[in-house]
Amino acid sequence: MNKKALILILNSFQDLEEIYPYHRVRENDLEVDIMSNKKKKYLVY
Numbered sequence: 009m010n011k012k013a014l015i016l017i018l019n020s021f022q023d024l025e026e027i028y029p030y031h032r033v034r035e036n037d038l039e040v041d042i043m044s045n046k047k048k049k050y051l052v053y
């Protein structure tokens with residue numbers, strides 16, 4: 009079974025609040041989904 013993680017992005021987030029957790033979770037071989045409360049596309053580095 010693949011382990012998964014969810015990162016929630018709220019209105020006024022800063023880039024580091026999304027980028028740092030994303031890469032830390034990926035280092036542990038987890039699949040990452042990102043969810044936002046706004047309908048908008050976000051880039052993941």
